[in-house]
Amino acid sequence: MRALFVLVVGLGAPGLLPALAVARRSPVVVFLAPLIGALMAAVAAVIELGLGGSLPADYAAVAVTANLAVIAWWLAAGRSRPQWAGPAREWSVVTVVVVLSCLAVSLNALRSPGIGWDANSIWLTHAMMVYGGHHELLTGLQNVAYQFSNPDYPPLVPAAGALAFTFFGFANLHLAVDMTVLLSACALGVVGTGIAATGSRGHQPARIAAVAGAGAICLVGFAVGALAIVGYTDLLWAAAAVGAVIWGLVLPHSPQALGVAWICAAVASLTKNEGLTTALIILVLIALRYRPLSRPGPAARTWAERVAFVVLPALPGLCWAGLIRRIGVHDAFFRSASTESPLTRAGATIAGMAAHLAVAPVALAVLLAGCWFLRADRQRAQLANPAWLWIACLGSLVIIFATYVAGGLEIHSWLLNSVNRTTIFAQVLLYSEIAIWLVIAVEGAVSRADSEPFTRTDSERSRPQPPVRTTSDQLRR
Amino acid sequence: MGEHSRRIGKRIGCAGIISAAAVTLGLSVHHDLQVTAAALTPASIKQETAALRQEECLYRAIRLLVPKGATVYVNAPRFQPTQRLAELSTSWAVPQASLANAQYRLSLVPAHGYGIVPFPLTGTPPDPAHGQCSGVTLEVRRR
Numbered sequence: 238m239r240a241l242f243v244l245v246v247g248l249g250a251p252g253l254l255p256a257l258a259v260a261r262r263s264p265v266v267v268f269l270a271p272l273i274g275a276l277m278a279a280v281a282a283v284i285e286l287g288l289g290g291s292l293p294a295d296y297a298a299v300a301v302t303a304n305l306a307v308i309a310w311w312l313a314a315g316r317s318r319p320q321w322a323g324p325a326r327e328w329s330v331v332t333v334v335v336v337l338s339c340l341a342v343s344l345n346a347l348r349s350p351g352i353g354w355d356a357n358s359i360w361l362t363h364a365m366m367v368y369g370g371h372h373e374l375l376t377g378l379q380n381v382a383y384q385f386s387n388p389d390y391p392p393l394v395p396a397a398g399a400l401a402f403t404f405f406g407f408a409n410l411h412l413a414v415d416m417t418v419l420l421s422a423c424a425l426g427v428v429g430t431g432i433a434a435t436g437s438r439g440h441q442p443a444r445i446a447a448v449a450g451a452g453a454i455c456l457v458g459f460a461v462g463a464l465a466i467v468g469y470t471d472l473l474w475a476a477a478a479v480g481a482v483i484w485g486l487v488l489p490h491s492p493q494a495l496g497v498a499w500i501c502a503a504v505a506s507l508t509k510n511e512g513l514t515t516a517l518i519i520l521v522l523i524a525l526r527y528r529p530l531s532r533p534g535p536a537a538r539t540w541a542e543r544v545a546f547v548v549l550p551a552l553p554g555l556c557w558a559g560l561i562r563r564i565g566v567h568d569a570f571f572r573s574a575s576t577e578s579p580l581t582r583a584g585a586t587i588a589g590m591a592a593h594l595a596v597a598p599v600a601l602a603v604l605l606a607g608c609w610f611l612r613a614d615r616q617r618a619q620l621a622n623p624a625w626l627w628i629a630c631l632g633s634l635v636i637i638f639a640t641y642v643a644g645g646l647e648i649h650s651w652l653l654n655s656v657n658r659t660t661i662f663a664q665v666l667l668y669s670e671i672a673i674w675l676v677i678a679v680e681g682a683v684s685r686a687d688s689e690p691f692t693r694t695d696s697e698r699s700r701p702q703p704p705v706r707t708t709s710d711q712l713r714r
Numbered sequence: 715m716g717e718h719s720r721r722i723g724k725r726i727g728c729a730g731i732i733s734a735a736a737v738t739l740g741l742s743v744h745h746d747l748q749v750t751a752a753a754l755t756p757a758s759i760k761q762e763t764a765a766l767r768q769e770e771c772l773y774r775a776i777r778l779l780v781p782k783g784a785t786v787y788v789n790a791p792r793f794q795p796t797q798r799l800a801e802l803s804t805s806w807a808v809p810q811a812s813l814a815n816a817q818y819r820l821s822l823v824p825a826h827g828y829g830i831v832p833f834p835l836t837g838t839p840p841d842p843a844h845g846q847c848s849g850v851t852l853e854v855r856r857r
Contacts, residue, residue, distance in 0.1 A: 343746060346753040351762040352769065357801055365804040373805055382788075382809035385797055410770055453739040460746035466753065599738050603731055610727030668742065675735035682728040 240415030243401040244423075248274025251300035258307045259496035264329040264336070264433065265484075268426030269497060272477070272504050275397045275420055277303055279507040280553050282367050282392035282399075286378070287560050289371040292399050328437065332448050336429040339452035340422045343459035346466045347418060350411045356468025362386045364398030364413045378566055389561045389568045391554060393507040394420070394470045414468035421465045424476035425458040427501060428669060431483035435620060436676040443680035450672035454665070461664040464657075474512030475662035477504040478519060479669055482629045485523040487673060489619035498523055499550035506554030510568065511637060513554045515662060518632040520547050522625055575645050582648045586641040589652035590634065593660040600667035607674040614681040623670065630666050764835055764848065771840035771847035773802045778843055779854045780807050780818055787816035787857075796822055796830075799852070816857060823851045 252273030256266045281295035352361070363386065366377035378388040397420060398413030405412060429451035436447025459465060462472030478501065485498025502520050505512035524546035548555070575582065604623055607615065615623075637659045641648065752758065776799070780786060786807045788799045799820045800809040810816040828834035834849035845852035 343750055346750045349753045349759045349762045350766045351753070352766065357769075358797065362801045362804050369805040376808075377804065380809065381811045382800055383804075386801070407773065410773060411766055450735075450739070453743055456746040457739060457742040460742045460749060463746075463749050596738065596742075599734060603734050606727050606731050606734075610724045611731070668739065671735045671738055674731050675739070678728040678731035678735070682725060682732070 239405050239409070240401060240412055240419055243397075243404050243412075243416060244271050244419045247400050247404060248272075248278065248397065250274070251277060251304065254304050254307050258311060259500065260493050262326070262329065263430065263493060263497075264332040265427055265430040265497055267333050268336075268423045268430060269500060271420065271423045272427065273303075273500060274300075275393055276500065276503055276507065276553070278396035278400050279391070279393035279557075282374075282396040283553055283557050283560065285367065285371050286374050286392070286564075287556070291370040292367055292396060293403050296396075296400065328444060328448075332430055332433040332451060335448050335452040336426050336433070336455055339429070339455040340426060343456060343466070344418065344422055346459075347415060350414075351467040352411060352414055353464055353467035353469050355470075356414050356417070359386050359390060360394050360398060360417060360468060360470060361410060361413050363388075363390065363392070363395035364402065367392060367395045367399035368402050375564065378561070379564055384569070387569055388566045389558075390509060391507045391513065391557050393504065394473065417468050417470055417473065418466055421458075421462070421470075421473040421476060422455070424473055424480055424501070424504065425455045427480035427497065428458070428476055428483055428665065429455050431480060431488060431497075432669060432672050432676070434488055435618065435673050436680065438618060439676070439680040440683050442683045443676055446679040447676045450675055454669055454672055457668045458665050461668070462658070462661045469658060470508055471658035471661050472665075474505045474508035474515070475665055477501045477508065478512060478515045478633070478662050479665045481505065481516065481519045481523075482626055482666060483669060483673075485519065486526060486625035486629060487621050487623075489621075490527065495523070495527065503550045503553060506551050507557065510558075511633075511640070511659060511662075513551065513558060514636045515629075515633040516551055516554065517547070518636070519629050520550055522629055522632075526621060526625055569646075575648070577648055579642055582642045583638075585648045585652060586638055586656075589641075589656040590638065590660055593657055594663060594667075596664055596667045596671075600670050603671050603674045607677060611674070611677050611681045614677050614684070618677060618680065620673070620677070626666065626670055630663050633662055634660075761835075764837075767840055768835055768848045768850070769798070769802070771842045772798065772850075772852060774842035775845045775847060775852045776803055776820070777806050779845055779852065780820070782806055783808065784818055785810050785816045786818045786820050787813045789819060789821035796820075813857070819855045819857055821853045821855075823853050825849045825851070 248271040250270075252270040252275075253266075255273050256270040260266045260269055277299045278292070278296050281292055281299045284290065284295045284299070285292055362377075362383065366374045369377070377383060394417050397416045401412045401416045432454055433447045433451040436443040436450075439447070458472060458476055462469070462475065465472035480501035481498045484494045484501065488494045498519075502516040502523075505519075506516035507513075524543070527546065604627070608623070641651065641656075644651065780803070784807050786799075786803055787810050788796055788803075799822065803809050803820070807818070813819065822830060824830050824834045825836055825838070828836075828849060830850075836849035838846070838848050840847050845854065
């Protein structure tokens with residue numbers, strides 16, 4: 238209950254206004270607000286390390302600045318703000334209730350207060366450092382006696398834990414684990430509401446399938462990321478990255494979807510190092526899909542757009558990575574040269590990763606069947622080409638594969654300890670892909686002909702139609 | 715191929731995708747329910763609660779037996795069970811990589827009849843003031 242209080246009051250409340258500004262009345266707001274709060278706490282931890290101060294003071298400064306900026310934008314944008322295009326309020330409520338209920342089933346496991354190895358040696362230790370203020374954080378990360386704790390890891394989870402300890406003290410060390418698990422649940426909630434949104438323009442059976450898929454993916458997430466319940470953070474970065482893919486590379490073009498995708502990518506980049514690399518891949522793909530790089534215009538503007546679309550959402554994560562190297566901290570995986578041949582490492586890595594990607598053949602079969610039978614239905618739903626999602630998935634797997642092959646640790650024990658976690662992103666993404674095709678297939682089965690258009694959203698029906706500004710028009714401006 | 719055949723083909727495709735998706739997602743959901751149920755057995759909850767209480771006892775024992783800001787050396791720092799002492803010292807004492815730089819040496823003594831691996835956990839009530847934490851005792855030696 239204490240962790241829930243911190244999630245709602247400490248993270249959700251400061252993140253609510255930015256979440257509403259980005260996602261408007263979408264059900265994703267419920268899950269996005271705490272993630273934005275955690276993002277602001279992570280930025281505060283970056284400031285704490287780089288400039289000084291303590292987490293509560295820096296967090297207050299970041300939260301106030303962000304909220305004032307949102308209010309200023311809200312007032313300045315006025316009527317030119319993009320209009321809400323989404324399902325009716327009752328569908329939003331149903332989506333939130335189903336997703337929360339499914340998350341609650343998995344979160345029930347928190348009644349057993351286990352703390353995993355990494356949760357202790359990395360995340361709880363770092364949370365205590367962040368809690369201690371600038372000097373404690375700086376000297377702690379530089380202290381060679383803490384090398385076992387991967388001091389280069391990003392600060393989002395430790396910052397959330399430290400914030401919880403600021404509220405309630407250290408009477409219960411499991412509080413930090415609870416925060417990590419609740420944030421992972423929020424990230425899965427963003428994925429779930431994204432899947433629900435794929436059916437929001439369809440007939441009622443498709444909407445029901447979409448909401449069911451949204452609930453299922455929340456349970457599936459905790460199934461493939463089972464260690465999340467004892468405080469491992471891999472599910473958090475993976476689910477946030479999947480959220481970025483769904484909102485940025487699957488759902489129809491819209492400023493809201495783009496904003497949600499950027500926030501998810503920023504959360505992934507500040508959670509773990511592999512989250513940063515995956516977020517960068519996703520952000521480049523989003524930039525290509527939304528085409529700021531190929532839009533005509535002055536060179537300076539084109540460059541500014543490149544910065545905005547690729548670097549800006551990853552800026553806090555890149556700042557942390559730069560800061561951490563500036564203070565002389567390096568990751569543990571490339572310190573020593575491997576004694577094994579690249580071929581041995583590559584073979585072991587392929588076998589290790591394949592063992593955790595049993596869902597891939599099913600997802601591939603569903604993709605092929607979907608592209609063969611339902612391509613027109615997918616286009617009518619205005620969903621992006623599935624190639625974007627698969628490129629993001631393969632890109633992340635290639636980076637992780639290369640890390641295993643180029644790294645210095647003994648490959649078999651390294652894989653044994655980590656490959657079940659480094660593949661969570663690919664697994665959740667492929668399950669999400671299956672859920673999305675499920676929604677399209679249900680819509681395809683109930684629609685009478687290929688030419689039948691997708692029904693308009695409820696809010697579009699209740700609104701006078703012309704002139705409707707399309708989202709692509711808005712993006713071209 | 716006529717329009718009728720094409721529609722039938724599409725229906726079959728839809729049915730195939732729906733079936734594959736339902737089975738795949740359903741199996742994974744079932745797996746999650748099993749994992750959650752396994753974590754919630756009374757024995758599992760009791761074991762995890764006892765382990766947490768032991769860890770919190772060690773956290774408090776360090777704060778009661780070591781002066782704030784003291785430099786400490788954790789005996790066998792690369793040994794996973796004792797590594798926990800460095801973790802739990804954070805924000806109170808300053809772990810050192812070398813014994814020569816430390817004011818205090820911290821080690822864990824298992825209860826009589828137990829080894830340190832697997833990490834001992836007994837039903838003894840925790841007593842952090844004396845460093846006794848349900849199967850292990852925190853030993854603090856000034857150098």
